[in-house]
Amino acid sequence: MSHENSSSQDAPPAAPARHFIHEIIAGHVQAGRYGGRVGTRFPPEPNGYLHIGHAKSICLNFGLAREFGGTCNLRMDDTNPTREDVEYVDSIRHDVQWLIEGWAEDSLTLKKVGDASGAGVSGKNRGGTPLEPFYASDYFPQIYEFAVELIRKGKAYVCDLSPEDTERYRGSPDRPGQDSPFRDRSAEESLALFQRMRAGEFPDSARTLRARIDMSSPNIWLRDPVLYRIRHTEHHHTGKQWCLYPMYDFAHCLSDYIEGVTHSICTLEFEVHRPLYDWILEALRLPRELPRQYEFARLNLGYTVMSKRKLLQLVQDRIVTGWDDPRMPTISGLRRRGYPAEAIRHFCELIGVTKFNGLTDASLLEFAVRENLNKRANRVMAVLRPLKVVIENYEDSRVEMMEAVNNPEDPSAGTRNVPFSKTIYIEQDDFMETPAKKFYRLFPGHEVRLRYAYILKCVAVEKDATGRVVELRCTIDPDSKAGGATAGRKIKATIHWVSAAHALASEVRLYDRLFTVEHPDAQAGGDFKSFLNPKSLEVITDCRLESSLKEAQPGQRFQFERLGYFCVDSKESAPGKPVFNRTATLRDAWAKERQKTG
């Protein structure tokens, strides 16, 4: 964001994390495996938006490529046309680009539009040629030829079993499967049938191509897994060219090989697929050194859900406003919420990479964003829930400009002038008619400091018919502003304020965690949606903001002093009428104190 300080640019570069995959790769590089080259890939299926769990994988794959001077291919893993869409490929491209911008762009490898060879163009060599992500579907012709090769070698056969029978013959984890009656089909016959499958002669699911491995293997994925299935469905990238689509297991290892990937990093649930990954590549007797698969634990974050299925449900059921709702753990949601890419990357660094399936504390993400924004976000005064204050000993028409520091963490951010006048707004929370224990803000007869202005004393309280406090009558110590005779007086509390006449009325959205329980998908017998937090969004429409905020641009981030970090909503703000999203609250010792004392 160009409006923010540059101080974040000189933050010390985080040392690359050491973890088991890092060690494996470092070992390979040292031993000269793959000619010392490192090639990774990030292979999302374009059937949903990317989330913070994908960010972990992106940071891992791009981080490794970056550190070892290698490449990381962005590849659409699009082998199932029935659930994929270009809307998703566009969002994925954008999110990946945004996340790695200024960090690992040089490692990002794309390809020339229309090129299906698997050859990439990495960031360093990017010219004017239009580029696009890799697509597994670009390799359908090659993958088809590999399948033919497997049939010729007697390692695959066409099977006529129905989906139901295929399942039946597969057996179960503790019971071996049975050979398909078509298992002994000759290579010639399988070849002919496979060609007819491709020609569209058979309806969906009528036949499959299967690997001939071992129906009694303890590993279910080795029980003659399906390699190809018939789907008379148009594909978002290849159109109507195919009615035959490869399965993940067949397409993935081959795509890796075609692209020259060396280290194929995926999540734990694919661990049992690794023998199949290796089997396919080895069965083909390929000339080049083979890629290998390594698995790590996916991210689980407290108070949210991470599966694309569940996130999609939240979108479809209108529980959130879309994939980019600021409450969503999606990259686009976090971005709209105000999370800088750098903060997300730092979070991914903090959580580490292991094979342990844990649940990461939501407070770690909050820590990452606070730490980042504390250094880069300009301070500003904003009153979310206004309480009118009239200063009795201040002239009616007088307006003073008070000099305020933009960012105490960054002197280069400079200062600004904030107008002060007789009638101001303060935060309702900063006043208590009868002060609670340890409350040292404003109450009748008591003094607080107005940030960058005078010491203020409450002399009277005005209420409406219902007894609600609607206005405070106060006086100031006229010598107490900066440089004044009594400026040095020690006052326990400093509160923020906004001049009523100059204030910008604005809408602010307060976001809280989406769920009320830390692990919504692990609740016994519970539908995760029954644990939604009804207070995950609070819209406040009559906030009074410092006038300088009138020019705030979409995406710009601020610290509202004493309240938290806020970001101008990029969708619903209008020129001169910014809408703010709360990214995170500030730590709040008083809130804790209040909770303790009840």
Place this chain on the structure above:
RNA sequence: UGCCCGAUGGUGUAACGGUAGCACAGCAGACUCUGAAUCUGCUUGUCAUGGUUCAAAUCCAUGUCGGGCAGCCA
């Protein structure tokens, strides 16, 4: 009752046979024109039982607990 993987404070992670450390969270204090930030201090841990070894979080065995695998999904 099959196969694969895992287990270190509340949470996440380090220690690669030789002093269990870091971060977050929590607690207490200092400082403060943000009850923020910053600084200081503190609490809390090797799943269990055996074995190998001068020495085990680390190696071995058994058990316990947790996760994954039976899509023509990825």
